Amino acid sequence: MDFRGTWGKYYGKYKGLLGVNAQAVLQKNNEAWNSFFSLLKLKKGNKLPPYMNHVSSPGYWKDEATGRRRLILVIRQDRYVVDEQRRVIILKDFNLEVKFTGGLRWFGKQGRLEMHYDEARNAWYASIPVEVGVEEAKTGRRSKFIVHGERKVIQLESPKGNKAASIDLGINNLASVVVDDGTWLLYKGVRAKEDYFYFQRKIAEIQSLRDTLKDKLLSDAVEELNHEMRRLHGKLARRLLHLYRNFASHLLKQLHELGVSTIYLGYPFNIAQERGNKFTVNMWSYRKLMEAIELKAQEYGIKVYEVVEYNTSKYCAYHNVEVKRKPRGVAHCPMGHKLHSDLNGALNIMKRAIGKIPLVIKKPLSFIVGHNQVAP
Structure with missing residues (x-):
């Protein structure tokens, strides 16, 4: 692609309208294309990040909801x-x-x-x-x-110790967190699920009304219903993001007090590839949740490394044999013991990252993540 030629052509064309800001528009466009070509090189070398299974060229700046x-x-x-x-x-x-x-x-x-x-x-x-x-x-x-x-400054505190922690992200439990001293933190995601199902029900009601009366309504009325659906989608996204930030703030404060300096954050490979049901794919905006943790960690000087969690819930963290998950939430090891499945996942993430796990796990510290507070 001829970046220099394109720059000269379109800068001259739009300078009269935008002034020197035409440079900023062209720079933004060039950044998108440079990113595309960089990703193509990574794809050729099989080095794409796990959440990316294809590469698309830059398109128009469009609103995903409206297509405009x-x-x-x-x-x-x-x-x-x-x-x-x-x-x-x-x-x-x-x-x-x-x-x-x-x-x-x-x-x-x-x-x-x-x-x-x-x-x-x-x-x-x-x-x-x-x-x-x-x-x-x-x-x-x-x-x-x-x-x-x-x-x-971004960093406000320094780590109090040298401990490591691993995090297994989920839905029923937003996060299961294990520290290498055996401390176990469990964050329940009941409020996130409540928000998701409430707003999805409202959106479905409006969509049903629109589809039923589509032939009888004026185009303005149909667009008004579409607008309301987009508004509800946006409100759900903002409420979930608020929950994620509350959770991240509480979690990092806890880990800082425990002396953690490094976090190994499980990356949900299967959901990243959009394998799963509607709830897991659409509700669990995993990347926003991970970003909330990573951004808050910077304030405490805590390093965060992403670890692909593929199969971490399938095998026993202590014996490396396949477990049975029945009843739901409990991992039964054929060697004769059982673990909370999310605890098992967090332990496997730690094992994959540093090669060892605590032999004794303390009683879990359990929290419910709400919009106003994170409470025991």
Whole structure:
């Protein structure tokens, strides 16, 4: 692909409309294509990450729910100013001031601004990448383009010890966590399941109404029902993300107090390849859950390594023989003992990562992850 030729052609074409921000749009486009070619090389060498089974070329910026092109405004990093006092973003090339709500979390040099329209919520959102704690430009002088957020550093604490922990993610139990000293933490996902089934039922009711009356309704009425379905999908996603962040905050605080410095996080290979029923694939946004853990771990200086958990629930962690899972949630080893199946999974993840597991497991510390708190 001729990146240089394409750049020259389209920069000249759109500079009059976007000004120098046309550079930012072209840069974003080039990043997508460079990523595509990098993934092709990985695929050729059989080195694609486990959650990826095919590679697609970049397409139009589309809304997944509507299939329509997304409205996105891309602004170069030096062509806007965030006025924290007046709560506005000043777009220099468009003589425009955009009011914003919400707090500014990070302090540092600002990157390319992207604003996008969320049709379901009828609202615009701004995304500003920040080099946290960085105040100098490439010239060595202090940058003029600083976002004055609350925090100048990502890491707030250092590990208190040198222990390792492994995490097996799930649905009924959001996470089963084992520390190499035998501590066992169990986080129940009942609230996530309640949210999922409640919103799926509401969405199904609207979909049934739409399909039943589709031939009798005006197109505007059909679109209004579609809009409501998208709104509910978005609300479910936000509620799940809120639960995941509450869980990650509580978990990392616990692990920090226990002296953990390294986490081995089980990667759900089968669900990543979209093998499973509708509930496991659609409800369990595993990547968002993993990201919540990994981002929170940075604040405590805890390292996180992903471990493919394929077959970790199938074999006994202590004897490496195939187990029987009956009744559900209990792993029966033919050598004469039984384990909680999620505990067995977490132990196998640890064994796969560091080659050893604790011989004695303490009584589990069990928690329910809610929207307002994580409670025993």
